[in-house]
Amino acid sequence: MLLRKADVVEGALKFLDTEGLDKLTMRKLGAALNVHGGALYRHFPNKAALLEAMANKLTEGVGVPLPEAPWRDQIYVLGQRFRTAMLAHRDGARLVSGTHATGANSITAGSLVVDVLCGAGLAPAQAGSLAFSLYYYVLGHTLDEQNQAYTPEEEWQSGENQLASTLSPRYAEAFASLMNTDPAERFAYGLNTFIEGVASRIPHS
Amino acid sequence: MLLRKADVVEGALKFLDTEGLDKLTMRKLGAALNVHGGALYRHFPNKAALLEAMANKLTEGVGVPLPEAPWRDQIYVLGQRFRTAMLAHRDGARLVSGTHATGANSITAGSLVVDVLCGAGLAPAQAGSLAFSLYYYVLGHTLDEQNQAYTPEEEWQSGENQLASTLSPRYAEAFASLMNTDPAERFAYGLNTFIEGVASRIPHS
DNA sequence: ACCTGAACACCGTTCAAGT
DNA sequence: ACCTGAACACCGTTCAAGT
Numbered sequence: 001m002l003l004r005k006a007d008v009v010e011g012a013l014k015f016l017d018t019e020g021l022d023k024l025t026m027r028k029l030g031a032a033l034n035v036h037g038g039a040l041y042r043h044f045p046n047k048a049a050l051l052e053a054m055a056n057k058l059t060e061g062v063g064v065p066l067p068e069a070p071w072r073d074q075i076y077v078l079g080q081r082f083r084t085a086m087l088a089h090r091d092g093a094r095l096v097s098g099t100h101a102t103g104a105n106s107i108t109a110g111s112l113v114v115d116v117l118c119g120a121g122l123a124p125a126q127a128g129s130l131a132f133s134l135y136y137y138v139l140g141h142t143l144d145e146q147n148q149a150y151t152p153e154e155e156w157q158s159g160e161n162q163l164a165s166t167l168s169p170r171y172a173e174a175f176a177s178l179m180n181t182d183p184a185e186r187f188a189y190g191l192n193t194f195i196e197g198v199a200s201r202i203p204h205s
Numbered sequence: 206m207l208l209r210k211a212d213v214v215e216g217a218l219k220f221l222d223t224e225g226l227d228k229l230t231m232r233k234l235g236a237a238l239n240v241h242g243g244a245l246y247r248h249f250p251n252k253a254a255l256l257e258a259m260a261n262k263l264t265e266g267v268g269v270p271l272p273e274a275p276w277r278d279q280i281y282v283l284g285q286r287f288r289t290a291m292l293a294h295r296d297g298a299r300l301v302s303g304t305h306a307t308g309a310n311s312i313t314a315g316s317l318v319v320d321v322l323c324g325a326g327l328a329p330a331q332a333g334s335l336a337f338s339l340y341y342y343v344l345g346h347t348l349d350e351q352n353q354a355y356t357p358e359e360e361w362q363s364g365e366n367q368l369a370s371t372l373s374p375r376y377a378e379a380f381a382s383l384m385n386t387d388p389a390e391r392f393a394y395g396l397n398t399f400i401e402g403v404a405s406r407i408p409h410s
Numbered sequence: 411a412c413c414t415g416a417a418c419a420c421c422g423t424t425c426a427a428g429t
Numbered sequence: 430a431c432c433t434g435a436a437c438a439c440c441g442t443t444c445a446a447g448t
Contacts, residue, residue, distance in 0.1 A: 009388075025439090025440065025441085026440085026441065026442085027439090027440080029442090032423095035413070035414095036412080036413070036414060036415075036443085036444075037440095037441085037442090038413085038415085038442075039412070039413050041413075041441095041442070041443080042411075042412055043412095045443080046442075047441065047442090049406060073427075097302075098418090102206050107376075109277075110376060111373035111375070111376035113401075114373065114375055114376045114379045115375055115376070118375050118379075120338075122391070124375050124376075124378040124379040125378075125379060125383065125386065126384060126394070127375075127379050127380035128376070128379030128380055128382065128383045129383060129391050129394055129395060130308075130395065130398060131379070132340060132346070132349065132383075132391075132395075133346070133395040133398065133399070135345070136341055136342050136344070136345025136346055136349075137341050137342055137345070138339060139340055139341070139345060140340070140341025140342070140344060141337070141338070141347050144337065144341075146303075162285060168319065168320060169330075170315035170316070170319055170320055170323050170329050171312075171315060171316035171319045171329075171333075172328060172337070173329040173330075174319045174323075174329040174332050174333030175333055176438095177329060177330035177333065178330065178333045178337075181330065186334050186337075189331070189334055190334060190335065190338040193335060193338065193402040193403060193405065193406055194338070194398075195401065195402070196401070196402045196405035196406070197398040197399050197400070197401045197402025197403075197405070198398060198402075200398065200401035200402070200404075200405070201398055201401070230420090230421065230422085231421085232421080232422090233419065237417090240432070240433095241421090241430090241432070241433060242421095242422085243422095243423075243424075243425085243432085243433080243434085243435095243436075244431070244432050244433075245422070246422095246424080247430075247431055247432075248431095251423075252422065252423090335418080379417080411448100412447105412448085413446100413447080413448080414445105414446080414447070414448100415444100415445095415446085415447100416442105416443105416444090416445095416446105417442105417443085417445105418441105418442085418443080418444105419440100419441095419442090420439105420440075420441085420442105421438100421439075421440060422437105422438095422439085422440100423430105423437085423438090423439105424435105424437080425434100425435090425436090426433105426434095426435095426436105426437085427432100427433080427434085427435105428431105428432080428433070428434100429430100429431085429432080429433100429438100429446090
């Protein structure tokens with residue numbers, strides 16, 4: 001029953017799906033792997049390293065080579081890939097957001113974005129800046145989506161809605177319509193809006 | 206030496222500046238206020254409620270009425286206000302990102318953004334969607350800024366840079382230039398790029 | 411090399427009892 | 430009403446000792 005590093009990461013991601021990130025503790029994960037909590041330190045120097053390895057595993061596919069296409073489509077695909085990867089596991093976005101994103105996968109993905117944007121006509125400095133902007137948007141959106149998915153409906157209702165409607169009828173309408181549209185649709189809308197912003201930065205296009 | 210709710214929040218924000226969010230524990234905050242940790246539960250039902258009150262206090266000024274101006278300028282000001290508010294305290298962005306943003310201030314700020322965008326010609330549903338996009342960008346950017354400010358330079362150097370340069374020279378160049386430009390400038394660039402994206406969503410403008 | 415068992419130094423939270 | 434003192438049920442992490 002000896003464990004390897006990859007077994008621990010795999011088991012941790014499985015644990016994540018069934019129990020959630022809040023319950024992922026070294027002792028409980030150990031128990032799920034039929035091992036004491038302390039034994040996990042033979043494979044990872046600390047919990048943060050485990051979480052980083054999990055996040056890295058989660059975003060594995062994001063940086064694979066892109067099919068030839070116009071730059072807008074390529075950026076769109078990269079954003080969609082990143083979101084889909086995080087949604088593949090419960091609390092995936094929170095897991096990724098909590099790590100330092102210093103893993104190999106985020107680097108290859110980031111360099112892909114930069115390459116695409118440079119190919120579109122942007123200077124490297126601007127491409128890098130906008131690559132991070134894209135990252136913030138996708139991560140933030142997916143984080144919100146996933147939090148609401150696992151949050152009881154009532155809680156959101158109580159806090160936001162009642163205050164909103166007394167404050168600004170337009171805000172109430174906007175908020176209500178947000179709750180009624182598919183998150184994937186909202187995500188795509190924001191992603192394309194971002195892409196149009198990027199387009200405005202490209203010289204003479 | 207009796208404490209009021211506001212005293213606790215104020216003391217907690219002061220503690221945040223000197224010690225950081227990671228060290229902000231009920232016991233230590235209590236000690237800083239000359240009180241035992243358990244006493245804080247007379248003022249807040251739990252730690253999450255304290256953090257939410259802190260985040261709410263932090264973002265107090267974001268939602269104050271805007272001077273008359275073109276919508277682009279108004280959105281720009283709102284983004285700048287939000288970033289500035291979070292930067293005003295150590296770990297301010299992390300504090301805000303950890304709470305459910307259900308406070309009164311985030312609602313007034315959000316409704317301001319929606320109102321401005323609707324005034325610019327957007328439908329409420331789209332305005333709401335883009336208001337969240339803006340929120341994700343500003344929060345994500347400020348989070349990164351603030352994390353790097355309190356992170357030893359070496360750590361970033363080791364992980365990112367060495368891998369990046371072997372992977373893609375353009376990415377390495379982009380990354381290096383990012384480290385050498387003022388965060389405020391990068392923030393403004395991304396914010397204006399977002400605004401141009403929003404502009405592309407406005408009918409016949 | 412990998413794991414157990416037990417400990418250390420903490421957490422958030424609760425609650426009788428004091429003032 | 431607010432606080433103390435002490436406890437409960439946990440954490441991450443370490444480390445001798447086992448196999």
